[in-house]
Amino acid sequence: MRGVSYLLAIPLCIGLSVANAEVLLTEDEIAQTLSHGPWPPDFGVDPSNKVSGNRDAIKLGEAFFADPILSKNREMSCQSCHDPATGFSDALPRAVGKKILDRNTPSLMNLRSHRWFGWAGGSDNIWAQSIAPILHEDEMGHDRDSLKKAISASSYKSAYDDLFGPIAQHESNEVLVNISKALAAYQETLVTGQTSFDRFRNALEAGDTEAASEYSASAQRGLQLFLGRGNCAFCHSGPAFTNGEFHDAGVPYFITETRVDEGRYGGLKALKQSPYTLAGEFSDDPDKSGAWAVNQVRFQHSDFGTFRVPGLRGALHSAPYMHNGSLSDLAAVVDHYDMINMERLHVDGEAILQPLGLSEREKEDLVTFLESLSDDGS
Ligand code: HEC
Ligand code: HEC
Structure with a gap:
């Protein structure tokens, strides 16, 4: 050589x-x-997500992704911002939900190559990052009960039941997590080509x-x-x-003259408060692999604005x-x-x-x- x-x-x-x-x-x-290849690597399945790599979950996740049923007023889907035609982003400087949000919509390609998700790494896995927009009041604006109700009354009920067990027997929070895991299974398949x-x-x-x-x-x-x-x-x-x-x-981190984007510093705060991390009870990995990262994070001034x-x-x-x-x-x-x-x-x-x-x-x-x-x- x-x-x-x-x-x-x-x-x-x-x-x-x-x-x-x-x-x-x-x-x-x-x-x-x-060292910048070979591409794509074999990402394997995500051990924190019991339906990672599952074909039925990928199909269901793909359908959810494009369906405004995941927003309470049925006006917005994941695809409204993450449009496949523009690299699963929206071609806008900052995302537009019910108002202009603080950040740019990132592409969803090659997600499995990351350990942290969102610009500030507020999540340590893809399904947790998919929960955020469903609940965010400026985005899809569901609460857990309204989401469970919408899915139970929809044509998705039987696919959900087949994959996760009867929805009627699930707490609304479990429904939210399961939907997010189907969404994650789909998003993991979005990988750029050679x-x-x-x-x-x-x-x-x-x-x-x-x-x-x-x-x-x-x-x-x-x-x-x-x-x-x-x-x-x-x-x-x-x-x-x-x-x-x-x-x-x-890149300047001022959002307005008086408001700054804390960047990673804020991401760490979100991570520390989240029940949906690799260290938490919703990870399906019995070994809780990857949990060390979230367990070891420390706040440092130098994280501010990164x-x-x-x-x-x-x-x-x-x-x-x-x-x-x-x-x-x-x-x-x-x-x-x-x-x-x-x-x-x-x-x-x-x-x-x-x-x-x-x-x-x-x-x-x-x-x-x-x-x-x-x-x-x-
Ligand atoms: C209103 C626009 C909007 C909608 C709707 C939306 N997103 Fe996003 N998405 C964003 C923005 C903005 C970010 C960056 C968030 C941050 O850094 O705080 C993001 C980040 C993400 C990320 C992290 C990507 C990365 O590179 O780390 C994932 C995954 C994601 N979104 C999935 C989804 C899913 C799944 C849905 C539907 C349930 C959805 N998004 C709905 C705007 C949107
Ligand atoms: C110190 C680490 C660092 C170095 C060195 C660096 N980058 Fe970056 N790059 C980043 C970070 C962090 C961002 C996101 C910054 C932000 O959004 O505030 C970024 C963003 C980008 C983006 C935008 C990607 C997107 O999806 O928005 C491109 C393109 C890019 N860098 C190319 C380059 C090139 C070309 C060079 C060399 C001239 C370079 N970078 C050097 C850290 C770095």
Whole structure:
């Protein structure tokens, strides 16, 4: 493998008729590139969710997801905000429920690659994160009893009974949790496909220079910036391009002039109060695996105003960007990092971010690379 990497490190020109036919990466960059795959990994089933991977649950969850029955006034479904046509997001800066909410609607692709959910990580599992919008008064506005009543009187009753047992015998809170677990089973299946970046990465791994050289020179230069001078891979690491943790990327955290988004600090408060964590009684995992994370969280001042590092696969389809949707496209994100305002970085230890001083061509290269993480047509 070392020998092959060395060979790949030498720019190869394969005939003038083939545009950009060369591999520009050094051996070290190739090794780093391999760490961003293979994709998709085998996520397995979620042990905290007894219906994870269950085909009937996935089908039921998919139907629930699109059905306004999950809102009390029957005007809003999950899909109203998480629209499959726009990367399971809504193309708006901030979500609109009964009023404009505080944050951007994130895409729901590749959820299993995360450990924490929501921009501030207020949940440590997908089903808990699915409970929140059903009960939120500015979103779907159900209470537990109204939800149980609606489902009991609907055509979903028999599918629910078959999957979970007779709804009539279930406490309304159990009904809420079960519906959320069916929703989670469906959402787990939303995984982005292989992209031109993956074909490049896999070709490098296989030592297939010819296949690797199909990846444009611009995307390769962008990847080099991403791994090197841009320091992007410090946070956007691994196959899903996120380290799954919380950082300050220099995005203002004021919602209005007087109100701030506490970010991870608020997420930790929500987590500590939630009965629906991996450590709690609603997790179906007898070993309570993953509970250590929620059990060990400590409040730190440096959590204030930090947000979860988003994965970058499929990002092209879920503009606008950042927790407040303040950046309209990928070029704007690159400009943001290029001219990052150091005074906005309020957290110790984010010294990794510095203004980059990129040329126009370098900015285009970085955008081309980011786009290559989304070109699977999904
Ligand atoms: C009014 C718009 C709206 C509706 C309706 C809505 N969501 Fe969301 N969703 C959001 C927003 C905004 C966030 C980010 C929340 C946060 O960070 O606090 C989010 C976050 C999520 C996440 C976390 C994603 C991640 O990357 O961590 C999941 C999962 C989710 N929603 C599932 C659902 C499900 C299931 C439904 C239906 C029961 C639903 N949502 C209904 C706007 C909405
Ligand atoms: C210190 C960690 C860190 C570094 C370094 C970093 N990012 Fe980020 N990135 C984040 C965080 C955190 C967010 C979300 C910030 C927010 O919403 O306030 C983010 C958001 C993004 C988004 C928006 C994704 C979405 O779905 O909204 C893109 C695209 C992105 N980063 C690309 C990059 C690029 C390109 C670089 C290198 C120039 C980079 N990042 C460097 C942490 C980082």
